[in-house]
Amino acid sequence: MKYVTVYDAIKNDIVAGTYPPNSKIPHTKDLLKLYACSFTTLRHAITLLEREGILRGIPSKGTFVRTYTEPIKFKASEKRKPLLAFLGSAPFTTPQYDQMHRSIYKYMRDLGGKTHPILCGGKTIHDLVKEINSLEINMMITLEFYRKDLRKEIESLNIPVVHIDMLDVACRKPSINPNxxxxxxxxxxxxxxxxxxxxxxxxxxxxxxxxxxxxxxxxxxxxxxxxxxxxxxxxxxxxxxxxxxxxxxxxxxxxxxxxxxxxxxxxxxxxxxxxxxxxxxxxxxxxxxxxxxxxxxxxxxxxxxxxxxxxxxxxxxWDAKKMGEIAVKTLLDSSKSYPKAQYLPMFIEKNC
Structure with a gap:
């Protein structure tokens, strides 16, 4: 895609020092000539750089380079023990989140690994990458991600990912849903x-x-x-x-x-x-x-x-505990035998 090429070109210029930290990047009109692209393509590339935390837009002043020159990149952990990030858009307080997290935590503990619940909230992919790098995460489960942009960016990282959602979402990585x-x-x-x-x-x-x-x-x-x-x-x-x-x-x-x-x-x-x-x-x-x-x-x-x-x-x-367990098994399945979308049957019972 054209905007990815422009995104890479601007990022490389920032890393090379063409646009130093805290400096204002050229005006839109100059950038259009410099990178030979349309306004829409440039805007898309700039937006990606802002989400990654490389650029910062200041109203009425322009767009500036943040204080670091080398963007933080995801580093795949080489640790043998599984270290899992359980990513959620909302606090882990509902029965579903609680049951699922307990199931994942127990399964990971039995494997000698660890689980780190991470609330994404208003975080950018740059914020998230910094956090998972510091924890040396080597696999991820997302839970009910309403932010499609962040889900796509997570899928672009070189890390195993499984999505758990209440419905079949458009994603490239495996998903687990109730039927x-x-x-x-x-x-x-x-x-x-x-x-x-x-x-x-x-x-x-x-x-x-x-x-x-x-x-x-x-x-x-x-x-x-x-x-x-x-x-x-x-x-x-x-x-x-x-x-x-x-x-x-x-x-x-x-x-x-x-x-x-x-x-x-x-x-x-x-x-x-x-x-x-x-x-x-x-x-x-x-x-x-x-x-x-x-x-x-x-x-x-x-x-x-x-x-x-x-x-x-x-x-x-639906069996939230089983969903969590299947998610971990899918992540650890080197043979890739699990289908891309898995649907768990529902059942009815009285709470009395």
Missing amino acids: NVQGGALAFKKLYDIGHRNILFINNVSPFINDEDPAGKMRWLGFSQECKSIQNVRVHKETLLSEGAISEQQEMRGIEELFEKYHDFTGFVFGTGIPFSEVKTFLKNNPRIQTTRMDFVVFSLGEGPEMVNRKPVWFCK
């Missing part, structure tokens, strides 16, 4: 088998992407496919805006309107745990709504007892 479509079909079948003929599927807007939760979308796909051939059942899908996008008062009003609209529905499937938590709060504060005939299926790894009006809730789960 969301199969899980959606399972949720419908459970409610249908226990007698429900009016079933509502509820998804939410993901706060990370400001759009309908993509894992919930895949679960709805499996749900809707499973019920197509059945005549005596009514199914609908609704999407709830969560707190943060709207006020708590608006949120509760939206849920109230939902139960008014679907007053004769008795089966409810929640595409993620977020809308269920909000609906549960609403039902607790509105005892006039009769829940004795209702059953709930929630896609979540919640571990504790969960009840609505003393009635156990069904959970559609």
Whole structure:
């Protein structure tokens, strides 16, 4: 790609001292002539150099070379013991993260290796490379990376990588995902088998992407496919805006309107745990709504007892511990016998 050539040329000039530390690089018009490229190509190359921490843009002043001349590069660790970085976009506080990390930690410990959880947050690839170099990391697992740019840059490093995600993401390295479509079909079948003929599927807007939760979308796909051939059942899908996008008062009003609209529905499937938590709060504060005939299926790894009006809730789960174990096995598989995308089946159980 042309922008990679320009990126390399500018970086080489920085290393060679053409643009010294703290100096301002030439004006865009001069750079276009110097590197014989289009504005779009130049902008892309400059952006990559800024992400890597080599250049720094200062509004109204220009673009400057940072205080070091040699960019830090990834150094593949030659240590025999496996040293793994477990990379996440959000804090490792959910049941899924906790179960997965415990599984990975135990597996690595049994191998005589170590695991280092690393939160990526707003880090650039340059920040990340510095961190994994200092820890002498020689393999990585990413967990639910919403930053596609960083995922691609991680894949370009000379290091084994496996992605764990809630849905099948576009990536070049192996990935492990729960089978969301199969899980959606399972949720419908459970409610249908226990007698429900009016079933509502509820998804939410993901706060990370400001759009309908993509894992919930895949679960709805499996749900809707499973019920197509059945005549005596009514199914609908609704999407709830969560707190943060709207006020708590608006949120509760939206849920109230939902139960008014679907007053004769008795089966409810929640595409993620977020809308269920909000609906549960609403039902607790509105005892006039009769829940004795209702059953709930929630896609979540919640571990504790969960009840609505003393009635156990069904959970559609995936084995997070097994996902972590398979991720490490895939990283250590020198024969490359594992498929590029692996899907773990979901299962339903009550938390009571």
